[in-house]
Amino acid sequence: MLRELFVKNIVLIESLNVHFKNGLSVLTGETGAGKSILLDCIGLILGNRVDFNLIRNNENVASVTAIFEIYDKHPVVNVLEKFSVNHETELIIRREININGKSKCIINDVVITRNALIEITDNLIEVQGQFEDRGLLNTKTHLSLLDAFADHNDLIENSREAYNSMINILKLINEAEAIAKKNNEDNDWLKDSYDQLVLLDPKFKEEEELDKNKKYLANRTKINTAMAYIRNIIEKETGLEDLINQVIKSLESMYKIENENINSAIEIINGTKADIEELKNIVNGESLETTQGIDRLELIEDRLHALRTEARKHNCTVDDLITIRNKLKNSLNDIKDNNFKIEDLKKEYDDAKMKFVKLSTLLSESRKKYATILTEKINDELPQLKLENARLSINFDKVSIDDASILGIDKVTFLASTNSNNNMLPINKIASGGELSRFLLAIKVVLEAAIHNRTIIFDEIDSGIGGSVANAVGTRLAKLGASYQAMVVTHSPQVTSKGHNHYLVQKNMNNNQTYTNILELTENEKIEEIARMLSGSNITNEAREAAFKLLDNK
Template identity: 35%
Template sequence: MLHRLSIRDIVLIDKLNIDFKNGLCVLTGETGAGKSILLDSLGLALGARADSGLVRHGSPKGSVSAEFDLPANHPFWDILADADIEREEDTLVLRRVVNADGRSRAYINDQPVSVSLLKQAGAALVEIHGQFDTQGLMNPATHRGLLDIFGNLGKLAAQTKTAFKDWKKVEKERIEAEAALEKARADEEYLRHVVEELTQLAPQEGEEADLAAQRQKMMHGEKLLDGMKQAHGELSNHKGVETMLRNALRHLERIAEKAEGSLNEVIETLDKASEYTSQGIQLLERASNDVDLDPRHLEAIEERLFALRGAARKHDVPVTELPGLKDRFEAQLNAVEAGDSALQDLRAQEVEKRTAYITIAEKLGAERRKTAQGLDKAVNHELGPLKLGGATFGTTLQKLEQADWNETGCDRIAFEISTNPGAPLGPIAKVASGGELSRFMLALKVVLAQADPIPTLVFDEVDAGIGGATAAAVGDRLGKLAEEVQVLVVTHSPQVGARGNHHLRVSKSESNGSVTSTIRALSDDERTEEIARMISGEHVTTEARAAADTLLNAV
């Protein structure tokens, strides 16, 4: 429930802290005292549109904080968990700060949040109704949800939603598969041609780099061979390096014993040099023999290289991807051949999912029809005490065309009314007057009180345009509703005001040229005086006080 509302620098309110209790809390006051400002402030904390005009004149900013006490199992906590906002036991604070330029910031438990999240949170905590409310009873979009709440059909509705999503998911896959198969079939001849072409080409991994290296080597073959011949000549001229090294070694080996080991390292080094020189000459001769100067071989390499690069350009891929490209085209070709089978499987799945959806949706529809009878009976039972005995409330369920089926089911649901005996039912927004609409809405809320998870209801002059016994009946219904949820009602009706468990009075005062609205809880004597004022007007009479006592004692 709403525990406290703290307002700072909003319109005529300077600084105000209001404590609320459970039950029925009535707010009264002279016209223009600031009751609408109070509701605007609450709406601001619940995510309503911010406006620079809400900030008190001369103040840089205004703020509103709404503190709630909620049971641990209230569904609102799921919203908080989904938003990764820390929970502070069972206390919750929604806060909104509005700058003088109209920009605003939103907070939940002092953590910055988006205004949309604040609005989502507010909608789960407080429901505000006015005489010409368009977001509740008058809006057919809400009727299905209210019916499901009354019948406790949430689980069945969730199953229907899941079944619809499963069906549409497979349907989408089937449509995409059909389009892909159609396109693949159109490209089938081209795919076969490409696969055959790439099969004949038979590109290999790393082939381009290897061919390019061979081509480069052959293009410079004569220069390479000439250089190697010159190197071989330098190694072989005269006696040759190898012979010279062997001769030097023989001379040193003859005198090595007389050198007392000083020539050992020299001999070892020259021996290795002789060995390496021999190996080098052999490798040089082998390399010379490997030089390919055959122009036909060079031509073949170039043709192969150009063929690979031409295929790569044709398919707009690097040469290195040609082997994988062939595999991909073969897979597409295989998909064409296997497409019919896969498509048949998807079509079978679609039929299965559609059947499952229809089954659960029809079950939900049947339960909704059964629930509608109970709801109609309960609401019509409430109409008599609200002086709408000649009126009728009815819930209509109309089968939708398949194209209009959706995740909520196969039925269009609407609340309709008739305000005169024998008259046909019609849309609430078109049939009911403002006063009748508010009482229809009140009757519905009384019936839904135990099922609806919203803990706080606010009624803004729901009794406007009625009086006497009808106003007393409205007060009685509000009191009954307050046994289940917290109810705040802004009223000018003494019959409704007398029915409250708590009474707050809004007043306006002027000091030093500044007008300020305040609100405070009334004592029993003050409450009698306020009810008397509501009865007689500005000048409270003895008779009005007596009538006020009668109203208060009748509760």
């Protein structure tokens, strides 16, 4: 409920502090006293766009502060948590506007955006008769109002979860298909690249080994010349081999002398002979034909060219081709896996879709059941507001699954007719004026009795009515106020007499300046104010007596 309202420097209001109570509060006052200003202040709290002309003359800053009491499970709690606003049982909402064209929205010392303020205060207060795009006249609210009346939260939650599951799977399908589309564009290149690398079959350190062999073969002529020269030195007459044999023969002739140095010399020369034999074998082993070397060199160069061409293609080293091949293989496997994934996800989506259809259908059936109950209750209320020929119906349009939302498969519109001869039209399309106001009141009496979590303010709901009709309106407003906080700005003495609390908006002059203030009236002051409303500025005893009777009959 709205507990207090502080206003500073708004038009005729210099400083104002109003304490509001439970029940039905009526606000009265002469035309021009400032009742509309008060509604403008509440409009700022609701997040309406700022009219900087509201700032009082000769002032730079104006502000409106509202204090609301809330309970633990109030619907606004979830919205506050969404915007990280700390709360307990009290909300302090402040709207500040500056002559320089800037404004601020603050809740419990947290600065928020205007859109956030609108979302929060839509759960706290509604002004009926103004801001019609945000109240019952907004057809977008009708479904949520019906759900609140039906109180089938489990069905709503089950349907919501099924919808979210379906949408999440669809999102995964779209992502997987986007990958598949890109994969299809790349698939031929990936497969061709992989096949080429499989055929090429690169080995680790192969380039290094090939380079070494290439260098060796490129110097084959020089090597053959050197080997021939060495072979000649070893094998020719009086060459190394012949000279060593002669040395061995000379030393062996002295073997029987058994001289230690001679024996050591024999061992050394025999070892040298063995080394020369090994050298001879090595040299002979390097006697490869030049043509055979040329053939091998061409093969090596071709292999190096193939390896390096692939490395340039993939912008990597030759050794990295092995890793690239494995990655290409994994990518091709991923494409296959992704295609299988899409098939599996589509099956999951079909299952999730069936579940959503089932649960949203159950929710729709429940809505239609409670729509019948709600319609009957509202239509029963209409005659008591002197709308005997008016009626309400709730229209259901089924939404296709493709166009469904988190709210299910229903589009709900409240239709109304204020005359039995008129066609049923959306509430926001029926004629404005007293009939519309009473029609909305009837709906509010029924709906808010079930929901009762917001303060509702009616702006001159008595417009164009009087007598018994005004008395009926006042009675129904009092019925609203019995369950929760309601307010009405009124010129009707009959409506005024039904209020539990009475606030007088009045305009005073001081030092040639005009000020608006609000007074909560006592019982005697209520009689005087209602008498004024009945007889005008010249209050008669008869008017006072009539006022007393109205109050006595409330």
